[in-house]
Amino acid sequence: MDLTLNKETVFDKVAVAKQDAQRKDDVSIIAVTKYVDSSVAGQLIDAGVMHIGENRVDKFLDKYHSLADKSVTWHLIGSLQRRKVKDVINLVDYFHALDSLKLAHEINKRANHVINCFLQVNISREASKRGFKVEELDEAIKELTELPNIRLVGLMTMAPAHASEDELEAIFEETFQLRELLKSKKIKNMPMTELSMGMSSDYRIAIKHGATFVRIGTAFFQ
Template sequence: MDLQKNKDQVFAAVENAIRTANRPENSVSIVAVTKYVDSSTTKELIKTGISHIGENRVDKFLEKYQELKDEGLTWHLIGTLQRRKVKDIINYVDYFHALDSVKLAEEINKRATHIVKCFLQVNVSGEESKHGFAIEEVEATLKSLENLERIQIVGIMTMAPIDASEDELKNIFQTTHNLQQKLQSKQIANMPFSDISMGMSQDYALAIQHGSTFVRIGSSFFK
């Protein structure tokens, strides 16, 4: 496993996708999802030039954070978070990608000692197995979130089905982009909705073409 080679290939592919989409340089942040590897391998990956680290389990996040907290990283919690675990982790999180209920938002606001940048998780594909707000629920939810002082809703996050065709991916990603644009236009004080978190190792290039600003890439770094 050549981490430097893999990192260079991922970054080059992202830069190419940005150019293809006629978007500005550095308009996409690459979150390295390290659930596949231990802290020592993660540290080696950081040496290649990675600064955004993502974990989807609380225990693994806390383990890596304690070992790598002096590396100057931006920390992303990208998986489902149970309310009872919020107090254990939220003050180490810079970005939380899976805000999927008002009650969870209220618990984060109660426990956080800093402003946590959150993405509303939206189930654009409509899969029963996925968490998140239905598209038609999102606007009605905003009123319940606008007075939470320690939460900033920076955008929306979605995941496409693992077996989606290219046409299905395009539809999901474009629908997500359209929703983000609509919400951003509302200009709510603590909800800029300037970002989209979508795209993983198998589909990030297409996600970038449809407006993603954060891509969550794991397996491509560790092949």
């Protein structure tokens, strides 16, 4: 496994996807390192990766402390149990899975500064997926605006594992349009400038539909 070569390949492919989509804005690449140890994650950072993402709190904390000497932006991208919020929330730069009002209140309570969060939306309407339903957002946002330690920078969604290209196009476009609608409302504590969507198998389509953060794991470690 040549991490430097893999990193260059991933970055080149994202650049091509941006060019194909006629995008001039930034697309940040989050290396999802849940299947590798801190040493390998550190090598990726040394190769030029600037964003590291973890799904689980224990893996996040291990890498965060092991790589404390590295300059990197830290993302917690997986679901977060309320009882673990106090252990991790003040260490993350971005939290990608704000999926309930109860979790939002716990984050607001435990945070010692404003936390950049993505509102997780269940665009695909899968019963197995977490996140807010579109029809729940208006009421939820009214409550979220009253939480001073939460800043909603954008939306996060995940497509079904075996979605067709047409399904991916529809899901990512709906998320983009929803983000645009919320952004236009200029709601307090909700800049809504970002979109976290797209993984190793579908980031090209996500970029076409406005993703500003893509979460890539397996492509770095082939």
